[in-house]
Amino acid sequence: MHDLPFVSGQADASSCLVCGACCAAFRVSFYWAEADDGGGTVPHTLTESFHPHLRCMRGTWAPAPRCVALQGEVGQGARCSIYPLRPSPCRALQAGTADCARARARHGLPPLLTGVAAREMTATPS
Numbered sequence: 001m002h003d004l005p006f007v008s009g010q011a012d013a014s015s016c017l018v019c020g021a022c023c024a025a026f027r028v029s030f031y032w033a034e035a036d037d038g039g040g041t042v043p044h045t046l047t048e049s050f051h052p053h054l055r056c057m058r059g060t061w062a063p064a065p066r067c068v069a070l071q072g073e074v075g076q077g078a079r080c081s082i083y084p085l086r087p088s089p090c091r092a093l094q095a096g097t098a099d100c101a102r103a104r105a106r107h108g109l110p111p112l113l114t115g116v117a118a119r120e121m122t123a124t125p126s
């Protein structure tokens with residue numbers, strides 16, 4: 001997520017940059033050593049343990065998940081405050097996938113158009 005303007009109604013892949021829905025939809029869990037007190041990058045003060053070998057981002061293990069590192073409004077200018085340090089699940093989740101669509105739907109947002117689907121939607125007939 002970066003500091004790009006959000007365009008109302010926009011649902012192409014660039015909306016991913018300010019969306020944040022996936023940061024407020026799932027438990028974001030990972031191997032404990034991804035935290036900085038285990039040699040990794042994620043600030044451990046922003047995590048909590050929920051298994052002997054696993055941690056999750058604080059706020060994401062809740063009935064209405066929202067990562068403590070997420071700033072701004074979902075779908076309207078959200079950004080990750082620890083973007084370069086974020087854990088592996090955040091790096092793995094790709095825009096336009098089923099998980100992305102599920103997260104966006106939780107917030108009343110349409111699925112993103114990516115890759116072939118986006119090109120097909122924007123192609124002009126010859």
Ligand code: SF4
Binds near residue numbers: 080082083087
């Ligand atoms: S660490 Fe950043 S990218 Fe990952 S869930 Fe939290 S706000 Fe989102």
